[in-house]
């Protein structure tokens with residue numbers, strides 16, 4: 001058995017094991033660290049930087065950094081939350097995130113993070129991006145103006161025989177997801193829903209679903225994102 | 238002591254935020270005890286007759302008239318609030334912003350759409366009409382805005398709580414359930 005050692009997150013002492021990430025130990029102990037590109041059962045890739053925490057004074061991504069003895073971590077501080085909010089703001093202004101017109105509204109992680117971090121208006125000006133909306137697939141609709149390039153779709157969604165449905169094309173500013181329409185037109189409704197759910201925003205929508213959840217019953221209508229993790233702490237203490 | 242004075246306006250918008258304002262229901266009676274209204278569609282006062290404490294703006298800036306009204310509000314109000322998504326980020330009218338040009342929007346709306354009957358093929362050009370701007374601008378890109386109350390429409394409780402906080406000289410601290418972008 002691996003030996004345990006102690007680290008501090010926001011002054012709270014936690015007993016941890018080698019090999020665990022900061023994010024894992026935080027979640028296991030009822031401490032919420034905001035994430036966006038990370039998703040259950042996917043290999044973390046540290047691309048969004050929303051999970052940034054300060055480790056002994058240096059910003060690091062909690063989803064990929066493993067714990068070491070003597071780590072002192074700053075998570076829920078004004079400075080880190082400000083930094084995260086700026087990242088969220090840049091995502092809002094680079095794409096088109098006009099929430100009232102989006103079927104993901106209320107279940108959207110980007111929006112939920114903006115609520116949690118109290119973004120009232122981005123401090124940068126909106127770009128009103130003009131990318132394609134691709135409705136050619138019978139099961140799914142893709143709005144490229146909403147994609148935040150987290151690659152959760154490309155990493156997580158496969159056909160039953162293990163083929164990738166989503167991939168990325170181009171580089172830099174022109175990078176965009178592409179969908180294999182031949183494969184995607186035959187996917188089951190459950191798979192289409194899975195694709196919509198893995199997308200943190202409303203870039204992938206399952207067709208013929210619409211605004212199915214009444215306002216007030218959606219995932220983030222009543223409790224901030226991360227409340228489920230923090231509840232864990234209340235239950236234990 | 239005289240009551241604080243509130244002015245309101247609807248720029249490029251659907252009037253939904255004002256309707257939501259009226260959704261404070263019977264608290265409107267408390268409100269008229271607390272404040273006086275000046276320029277506002279609520280009392281139909283068309284031009285400012287005095288300086289105001291709070292100006293509430295619904296809608297973004299889509300044409301020359303919106304621009305002038307917003308400038309007037311900034312001049313006449315100590316505090317300006319952007320109320321709702323259109324004021325904050327252009328909202329539904331701003332969905333034209335990522336189209337190629339204003340011409341293509343006008344053509345689509347008045348000439349090319351399948352439901353259009355426009356025998357003389359004219360675009361709206363009466364000189365009474367305000368000039369349409371190249372883009373729909375969020376209010377804070379035109380004048381300084383002090384507070385933002387999001388929502389489409391903003392929840393009545395959010396509007397009420399914010400006003401009560403401001404009138405009591407407190408910071409606005411919205412309740413999670415009322416603070417929504419849709």
Ligand code: SF4
Nearest residue numbers: 147148150151153199
């Ligand atoms: S489509 Fe959605 S899941 Fe895929 S990269 Fe874009 S935001 Fe991420």
Ligand code: FES
Nearest residue numbers: 046048049051063
């Ligand atoms: S969640 Fe860690 S970088 Fe995106």
